[in-house]
Amino acid sequence: xxxxLIGFALSAVxxxxxxxxxxxxxxxxxxxxxxxxxxxxxxxAMYGEGAKNGMELxxxxxxxxxxxxxxQVELVSYDTKGDATEAVNAYSRLRDQDGVVAVVGPVxxxxxxxIKEMATDDNMPILTPTGTADDITLDAPNSFRVCYxxxxxxxxxxxxxxxxADKELGAKTAAILVxxxxxxxxxxxxxxxxxxxxxxxxxxxxxSYAQNDKDFSAQLTKIKELNPEVIYIPDYYNxxxxxxxxxxxxxxxxxxxGGDGWDSVQVEYADAAQGSYFANHYAADSxxxxxxxxxxxxxxxxxxxxNSFAGLGYDAIYCMTDAIAAAxxxxxxxxxxxxNKTDFSGITGHFTFDENxxxxxxxxxxxxxxxxxxxxxxxxxxxx
Numbered sequence: 001x002x003x004x005l006i007g008f009a010l011s012a013v014x015x016x017x018x019x020x021x022x023x024x025x026x027x028x029x030x031x032x033x034x035x036x037x038x039x040x041x042x043x044x045a046m047y048g049e050g051a052k053n054g055m056e057l058x059x060x061x062x063x064x065x066x067x068x069x070x071x072q073v074e075l076v077s078y079d080t081k082g083d084a085t086e087a088v089n090a091y092s093r094l095r096d097q098d099g100v101v102a103v104v105g106p107v108x109x110x111x112x113x114x115i116k117e118m119a120t121d122d123n124m125p126i127l128t129p130t131g132t133a134d135d136i137t138l139d140a141p142n143s144f145r146v147c148y149x150x151x152x153x154x155x156x157x158x159x160x161x162x163x164x165a166d167k168e169l170g171a172k173t174a175a176i177l178v179x180x181x182x183x184x185x186x187x188x189x190x191x192x193x194x195x196x197x198x199x200x201x202x203x204x205x206x207x208s209y210a211q212n213d214k215d216f217s218a219q220l221t222k223i224k225e226l227n228p229e230v231i232y233i234p235d236y237y238n239x240x241x242x243x244x245x246x247x248x249x250x251x252x253x254x255x256x257x258g259g260d261g262w263d264s265v266q267v268e269y270a271d272a273a274q275g276s277y278f279a280n281h282y283a284a285d286s287x288x289x290x291x292x293x294x295x296x297x298x299x300x301x302x303x304x305x306x307n308s309f310a311g312l313g314y315d316a317i318y319c320m321t322d323a324i325a326a327a328x329x330x331x332x333x334x335x336x337x338x339x340n341k342t343d344f345s346g347i348t349g350h351f352t353f354d355e356n357x358x359x360x361x362x363x364x365x366x367x368x369x370x371x372x373x374x375x376x377x378x379x380x381x382x383x384x
Contacts, residue, residue, distance in 0.1 A: 031074040032067075032330060034059075034320060035094035036313075038107030039082035043238050046264045047309045048107045051129050052077055053302050054313030055104060057294075060301075062321055073321060076100055080107075084114035091115040095122060101330040102127070104316045107309070109133035109150075109184045116140055125323070125335040129316035130309050132260070133183045137357040142332070144339050144357035146316045146348065147260075148364060148382070150184060153279045154191025154234065155382035156364040157257055160277070161192075161230045162201040167366075167378045169255055169277075171229040173204050177219055177243060179235050180208040188234030188259045191382075204228050216243050217250075224252050236261035241269030248272050263308045263374075270372035280367045281308040281348040283376035294347045308348070315346030 036055055038048035055075055063072050076098045078090035087106055094100045102125035106112045112131035119126050119142060126143040128136060132150045137143045148156075164170045174196055179185035193203050204226045207219035220243070223231060231247070231254045233240045240262050247256070248271070255277065258265075262278035284295055284305065294314060298306040319342060326341065327334035343352050351359035366377040 030071060032071050032324065033074045033076055033098055033100045034317070035076045035078075035091075035098060035100035035103040036105040037078045037080050037087060037090040037094065037103070037111065038105055039111075040077070040079040042081045042083075044082045044108060044236060046237070046267075046307070047130065047261075048079070048082075050264075050307040050309035051105075051107045051313035053298065054129075054306065054310035054315075055317045057298055057301055057310075058314045058317035058321075061297075062317070068321060068325055073317075075317075080111050082108060082111070084110055087111035087114045088118065091118060095124065101125070101332070102320055102324070102335055104129060104313070104320050106131060109136060110182075112136045112143075113183065116143065119143065123332045123336070125320070125332055125339060127316050127320050127339065129312035133187055135183075140357070142336050144342075144353055146319055146344075146346070146351070146359060147281060147312055148362050149358055150187030150259075151191040152382035153259055153364055154188040155195040156380045157188070157232065157259065157279050158192045158195035158199065158201070159382070160279075160366050160378070160380045161232070161255075161257055162196050162199045163380070165378075168380075169230060169257075171201060171255065173202050173226075173228045174230040174232055175204055175223045175226055175228040175254075176206045176232045176234075177216070177223070178206060178208050179239065180210060182211060182235070184236075184259075184261065185234045189232070192232050192234065195382075214242070216246050220247055220250055220252065224250060228254050230255050230257055232257050234259045234261070237263065237265035237267075237269070241265050241272060244269055244276060245272035260308060266369050266372050266374055270369065273369040275368065275370070277366055277368050277377065279364050279380075280374075281365065282311050283365050283367060284374060285376050286365075288347070291347050311346075311348050315344075315348050318346060319344050 040048045059073050059075050080086040104127050107130050109131045112128050120140045128145045161169050161171050176189050178189040258278035265273045323338040327338040349362040351362050354360050363379040367374045368377050
């Protein structure tokens, strides 16, 4: 089925016409291979599947519109199962066996950190769509991301929780439940704490749990006794969901706030998550025409609703192909130099990259769960 090209993406496809005829990629003169890796099975498969689907939609559109100077883009994907060792093995295959010219991924922060040193040594152009841990791009001039950082979204969540503007929560007290040893969870918790307290709020308690814990009764009992106005749970939906369910059973009436890892929490935990809030990369009910065109195209192709990981994967492919086109080459350093000059508008926002390869100026969307649906509340920014 031929799809109508989404409006903003047209510039990316037209830009590829300037691509100079340089050395072929991946050993095939008719294709340019881009690798990706993520959790397509396991606990975090909803994230990996969404990101990969968004990438596949973008690749299909680009190829239907002539590819990169007549060369078709080939996406080579490997399942990491959310495991760091699997991520390292997958990256090695992409580099050694598949001959990719760049990697759009990994999906999870832990995966990105696992391959960071290897990819930096290889000078492989890396553009993670969804890895938010601060250290992913630090001291890695080859690495970039289209999503905002953990610290930035943790700050933004605190600004929303403590803020008194229209639709903000205006809370004076908060408690935090953090996944001990998880880089994503700890990064968000640290940033939230710092900003919430700097704006005059009080963190009345922080409770932790281990990665494989299933019972959160003890932590929630302690927090309930503290009676915070807000409870911040920086974790993925498959962990946040059971916590919200237990909190509801215990009659905890605080406002619950989370990070972008909550995306899809409404699928299995709609009742428990009702009225909760989380930071996200875009809102599916946005009136923006480009967003709505993307959502329609995604639904037509995959017969499901696009989550934010799908939007970020889609943006990342267009951003990377823009860079390859601007580079006029599949040479690694040429692509990296082009990424540094990025000035890109996608469905998850407009951005350029700072000196560490992180997007500048992206607003964060606050979503609420209402009747099993994700609904736009407001936009906020983090503290730089």
